[in-house]
Amino acid sequence: MPGDPTIHHTSDLRGSDGASEGASSLVVILVGAPGSGKSTFCDDVMAAARRPWVRVCQDVVANGKQGTKSQCITSASAALEEGKSVFIDRCNLEQEQRADFVRLRKVQVDVHAVVLDLPAQLCISRSVKRTGHEGKLQGGRAAMVVNRMLQKKELPNLTEGFSRITFCQNESDVKEAVKTYSQLGPSDILSAGVFGQKNKEAKVQLGIMKFLKKIDKPDFDASGKDSTPVGNLPHDTASIQTSVTSTCSMELEKNKEDLRNSNSKCPSQRSLIGDSSMDFVHTLAFPSISTADFQFDLKLASEIIVDCVSDFLQRFDNIRLVLVDLSEKSKILSLVRERSANKHIDSSKFFTFVGDITQLHTRGNLRCNVIANAANWRLKPGGGGVNAAIFKVAGESLQIATKKCADILSPGSSVVVPLPSNSPLHSRERVTHVIHVVGPNMNPQRPNCLNNDYVEGCKVLRNAYSSLFANFASILENQSKTDSKRHVSAISSTHVEGTTITSSPDSDQMAKQEAQSNPDRNKKSKVFATSGASKDKSIVMNDNHGHTPCNENTGNLMSSASLGDAVDENRRHAKVTKRSWGAWAQALHEIALNPEKHQNVVMEKSDDYVVLNDMYPKAKKHVLVVSRLQGLDSLSDVRKEHLSLLKTMHSAGLKWTRMFLKEDASLMFRLGYHVVPSMRQLHLHVISQDFDSPRLQNKKHWNSFNTSFFRDSTDLIQEIEKHGVANINDDESLLKMELRCHRCRSAHPNIPRLKSHIALCKASLPASLLDNDRLVSASPKG
DNA sequence: GTTCTAGAAC
DNA sequence: GTTCTAGAAC
Numbered sequence: 001m002p003g004d005p006t007i008h009h010t011s012d013l014r015g016s017d018g019a020s021e022g023a024s025s026l027v028v029i030l031v032g033a034p035g036s037g038k039s040t041f042c043d044d045v046m047a048a049a050r051r052p053w054v055r056v057c058q059d060v061v062a063n064g065k066q067g068t069k070s071q072c073i074t075s076a077s078a079a080l081e082e083g084k085s086v087f088i089d090r091c092n093l094e095q096e097q098r099a100d101f102v103r104l105r106k107v108q109v110d111v112h113a114v115v116l117d118l119p120a121q122l123c124i125s126r127s128v129k130r131t132g133h134e135g136k137l138q139g140g141r142a143a144m145v146v147n148r149m150l151q152k153k154e155l156p157n158l159t160e161g162f163s164r165i166t167f168c169q170n171e172s173d174v175k176e177a178v179k180t181y182s183q184l185g186p187s188d189i190l191s192a193g194v195f196g197q198k199n200k201e202a203k204v205q206l207g208i209m210k211f212l213k214k215i216d217k218p219d220f221d222a223s224g225k226d227s228t229p230v231g232n233l234p235h236d237t238a239s240i241q242t243s244v245t246s247t248c249s250m251e252l253e254k255n256k257e258d259l260r261n262s263n264s265k266c267p268s269q270r271s272l273i274g275d276s277s278m279d280f281v282h283t284l285a286f287p288s289i290s291t292a293d294f295q296f297d298l299k300l301a302s303e304i305i306v307d308c309v310s311d312f313l314q315r316f317d318n319i320r321l322v323l324v325d326l327s328e329k330s331k332i333l334s335l336v337r338e339r340s341a342n343k344h345i346d347s348s349k350f351f352t353f354v355g356d357i358t359q360l361h362t363r364g365n366l367r368c369n370v371i372a373n374a375a376n377w378r379l380k381p382g383g384g385g386v387n388a389a390i391f392k393v394a395g396e397s398l399q400i401a402t403k404k405c406a407d408i409l410s411p412g413s414s415v416v417v418p419l420p421s422n423s424p425l426h427s428r429e430r431v432t433h434v435i436h437v438v439g440p441n442m443n444p445q446r447p448n449c450l451n452n453d454y455v456e457g458c459k460v461l462r463n464a465y466s467s468l469f470a471n472f473a474s475i476l477e478n479q480s481k482t483d484s485k486r487h488v489s490a491i492s493s494t495h496v497e498g499t500t501i502t503s504s505p506d507s508d509q510m511a512k513q514e515a516q517s518n519p520d521r522n523k524k525s526k527v528f529a530t531s532g533a534s535k536d537k538s539i540v541m542n543d544n545h546g547h548t549p550c551n552e553n554t555g556n557l558m559s560s561a562s563l564g565d566a567v568d569e570n571r572r573h574a575k576v577t578k579r580s581w582g583a584w585a586q587a588l589h590e591i592a593l594n595p596e597k598h599q600n601v602v603m604e605k606s607d608d609y610v611v612l613n614d615m616y617p618k619a620k621k622h623v624l625v626v627s628r629l630q631g632l633d634s635l636s637d638v639r640k641e642h643l644s645l646l647k648t649m650h651s652a653g654l655k656w657t658r659m660f661l662k663e664d665a666s667l668m669f670r671l672g673y674h675v676v677p678s679m680r681q682l683h684l685h686v687i688s689q690d691f692d693s694p695r696l697q698n699k700k701h702w703n704s705f706n707t708s709f710f711r712d713s714t715d716l717i718q719e720i721e722k723h724g725v726a727n728i729n730d731d732e733s734l735l736k737m738e739l740r741c742h743r744c745r746s747a748h749p750n751i752p753r754l755k756s757h758i759a760l761c762k763a764s765l766p767a768s769l770l771d772n773d774r775l776v777s778a779s780p781k782g
Numbered sequence: 783g784t785t786c787t788a789g790a791a792c
Numbered sequence: 793g794t795t796c797t798a799g800a801a802c
Binding site for chain 1: 793799802
Binding site for chain 1: 783784786791
């Protein structure tokens with residue numbers, strides 16, 4: 001072990017004796033300045049490794065070229081999926097730079113840090129001397145860069161989410177660490193904690209790791225009661241090493257399954273979550289999401305439920321999850337029971353329950369402090385089923401409390417609402433929190449259903465449960481913080497050692513405390529499920545993505561709400577609220593309404609539309625067909641009555657493509673609309689697919705034409721014919737997606753590189769563009 | 783929509 | 793140090 005190579009090294013490296021179901025993968029985040037030897041460390045470990053490793057290096061992640069952080073995350077996730085362990089080989093000197101990689105942690109995936117904290121002088125001299133460095137950082141300027149970076153250095157801390165941190169401060173430390181990791185067999189597990197840190201002053205905060213059950217509590221008394229306030233945890237590295245390699249810890253890691261099934265075997269196994277009295281177990285009761293009104297396939301749903309439950313239970317002790325349904329004959333309950341038994345899930349931690357979720361305590365004699373609601377996207381009472389029942393029993397106070405937390409909820413996400421104590425659900429049923437969840441809709445009788453797209457549906461349903469459980473955990477975490485604060489204050493005021501606080505705080509009080517510890521929680525927000533593999537939905541749930549309030553942007557509200565009676569609601573809503581447009585967004589509106597004043601730019605004019613060149617073309621050919629109908633500003637305003645206008649505009653666009661193709665037969669075109677237009681007045685983009693233009697300058701430009709932010713005119717016409725309204729996903733995070741070539745789908749770190757690539761890429765455009773006449777070219781379907 | 787610019791990343 | 797992004801202002 002670095003710093004003290006002999007201590008605990010043998011016990012440090014332990015096999016799991018085949019007890020675990022599968023090998024645990026590792027994410028090892030290297031932390032160090034350029035020249036600290038990160039790549040060499042990876043190479044040395046991988047040369048002698050006893051498990052499969054993948055090195056993810058930002059300098060080469062994009063097909064051998066420098067890539068982006070999100071590409072690194074994608075690449076790391078892919079390696080983990082394959083059961084490989086991953087080195088994150090980038091500087092990672094600041095906490096923020098590490099955070100996204102720490103989020104790769106999940107069941108069967110631990111995240112470690114290896115800090116190559118070598119003398120700055122050494123790093124600099126190595127950086128200056130080297131040649132052919134992947135990151136092109138070498139020679140004279142290296143010294144300055146390394147110095148600057150080291151000034152910002154933030155050494156990693158367990159509270160960031162690492163289960164193990166190894167500090168290396170000299171070559172022999174590095175050698176030891178290389179040995180430790182290279183000897184790690186496929187199912188071996190390294191013990192948790194901080195190793196090799198010389199600085200005794202360094203604070204070690206273990207609260208979060210305890211919460212995540214990733215490390216043992218370093219100190220507990222013989223009675224097994226948690227008597228050590230966080231502030232009293234040993235800061236001395238040696239004592240941490242001793243505690244994490246105790247017999248109890250060995251058992252814990254050797255056979256997690258056995259220990260999960262028995263709280264009594266190892267006192268330290270008891271989680272410190274929430275209620276410190278052991279007679280109450282935090283319990284979340286939840287209905288099956290999406291399988292009633294939204295008609296999600298029961299078998300698939302049962303698989304997802306059990307998988308998500310199983311994942312979650314591996315992380316937490318002293319909690320219970322209960323799936324509730326009204327009828328004994330419930331198919332979903334029996335499917336879940338069957339699958340759960342097959343997966344050997346501890347039935348004391350997860351079980352099904354027949355009864356009314358609003359009367360579990362009084363009628364069912366089942367104490368559940370948190371219940372989930374299968375909510376609608378508007379978070380409104382009414383409708384039917386569980387949602388109506390919960391709002392009815394909880395009374396108006398739940399509506400008010402909900403309004404304080406969120407406006408709307410998108411499928412796949414959830415929001416926690418602390419239940420005021422005056423709610424009957426709180427006083428009678430002892431429920432302190434309701435978590436509203438929205439799942440995917442598979443019911444064709446409802447607008448915007450997923451049309452049997454079970455790939456997307458399963459993804460959304462998984463997200464819904466992950467979000468629900470993570471939010472349940474967040475309640476416990478907040479309560480745990482509250483308890484631990486109280487605990488500390490109790491000890492300091494009375495000096496009675498070992499006192500445990502058994503009172504459960506009033507939820508109003510707790511809500512206030514929560515608001516203090518998490519200011520965003522009570523912020524009124526829309527809650528959107530984020531898309532993109534790099535984001536961990538289960539971690540950030542109450543994320544306000546910066547969308548404008550509903551009354552300022554009808555379009556935004558409309559299509560983000562893609563469920564149930566969203567369309568009707570928006571029609572009503574659209575009548576009373578209109579999006580406001582900035583002065584700069586009025587240009588097309590002005591031209592469309594007064595084309596005679598703009599003869600210099602108008603190339604064609606009819607009663608229905610005008611055609612003009614886009615003032616800032618994003619390709620060789622880029623024209624706009626602008627509707628002249630007043631009040632029709634964007635796709636979200638389009639209804640069946642506009643169908644013929646849309647068709648007329650499409651024909652006009654096609655006419656112009658034919659003219660362009662006569663000039664240059666190699667061009668290919670798409671005709672479509674931006675889901676959220678920047679300029680007022682409905683306008684159709686006719687754009688050649690070369691994207692060869694100096695005006696294409698940023699990510700937003702690219703993604704607005706190369707993600708589902710761009711909707712093909714033909715598809716929209718079809719949708720409006722069928723449903724009377726366009727099915728649009730206006731998630732503006734689409735505009736921030738990684739940059740991918742529209743031909744070969746390769747990812748690129750920035751716009752200049754993407755542009756160099758697309759200038760050369762000879763791959764065909766995706767086959768999907770050949771469907772439904774989305775692509776217009778000189779030789780049809782070519 | 784663009785332009786400007788601070789600051790992130792290396 | 794340079795390159796590039798992303799947010800503010802218009």
